[in-house]
Amino acid sequence: MSIEARERRQPWILLSPALTAITLLLFVPLLFIVVYSFWLRTATGADQSGFFLDNWREALSDPFYRDILLFTLKIAAITTLVCAVMGYPAAYFIARSRGNKAVLLLLLMLPFWISYIIRTMSWINILGVSGALNTLLLWAGVISEPIQMLYNQTTVILGLVHFLLPFMILNVFVSLDGIDVSLEDAATSLGATRWQAFVQVTLPLSLPGLAAGGLLCFVLAAGTYITPLVLGGPTDAMFANLVYEAIITQLNWPLGSALSLMLLAVLGLLVMIYNRYLGMAQLMKGLG
Numbered sequence: 129m130s131i132e133a134r135e136r137r138q139p140w141i142l143l144s145p146a147l148t149a150i151t152l153l154l155f156v157p158l159l160f161i162v163v164y165s166f167w168l169r170t171a172t173g174a175d176q177s178g179f180f181l182d183n184w185r186e187a188l189s190d191p192f193y194r195d196i197l198l199f200t201l202k203i204a205a206i207t208t209l210v211c212a213v214m215g216y217p218a219a220y221f222i223a224r225s226r227g228n229k230a231v232l233l234l235l236l237m238l239p240f241w242i243s244y245i246i247r248t249m250s251w252i253n254i255l256g257v258s259g260a261l262n263t264l265l266l267w268a269g270v271i272s273e274p275i276q277m278l279y280n281q282t283t284v285i286l287g288l289v290h291f292l293l294p295f296m297i298l299n300v301f302v303s304l305d306g307i308d309v310s311l312e313d314a315a316t317s318l319g320a321t322r323w324q325a326f327v328q329v330t331l332p333l334s335l336p337g338l339a340a341g342g343l344l345c346f347v348l349a350a351g352t353y354i355t356p357l358v359l360g361g362p363t364d365a366m367f368a369n370l371v372y373e374a375i376i377t378q379l380n381w382p383l384g385s386a387l388s389l390m391l392l393a394v395l396g397l398l399v400m401i402y403n404r405y406l407g408m409a410q411l412m413k414g415l416g
Contacts, residue, residue, distance in 0.1 A: 164385035175382060183386035193370065193387065197394070200367040203281070203356075204349035207288040208296075211345045212338060214289070215296035219337075222297070223304035233301075236294055248287050248358050255283060279361040287355040292348055296341035303337020304330070336406055343402045347395050367391050 255277040315325035353368035374384035
């Protein structure tokens, strides 16, 4: 084998372990899901193999699934907006801090050391009828009886913001940290106020990081099922809860597969639009 041929093969040899893992752990299971989505759940409870469009017809035509999907996208959008409003000032503070930046980043990463499920369920002990907040309000005399604050749309958004806010802050921080501070000083030296320098210089340069954080928060929020399951009420189910209900509770793998692919297609379209106009490089920086 020639040296040139060996050099051409070397990158593929180095990538082969990662490509093998991705193929076995991602593409093969996804292929099974695609095949399952065309099977049929019979009246006896067995799955009939074949090529049937019944599951897709039900998933795409039933208003119930459409409404739940729209509700899921609405909750994800609200969560992303709240994370952006809360996360940008925090990221700006960390990026512009001097001497203690590493400590602040460590504090930001601390929630990841605790299970997401435990963090979500902790809100029950805070907002429950006998939780910490009701106990404090009763002790202070602000209320005469406990307030029902759990199991509604607001608590679902609260739980999602609690989970996703660090992702937004990290992505925006990466973008802000790469901006030369002297650009703001140059703007102020030319007569701009600090606010004008921020709006006209820093904010536009940090928008890729904000967009990357928004995409990550939106996709993760739209695909979650733990938070609405723990903190939501009967009318607050999101699309992933329908997938969970179909596969785990009803054991209807064909319909659950079609629903999961439907959600995957919607979120995949969003990622493609983001990649078309902004690219994935900024998102990879935030994840790194």
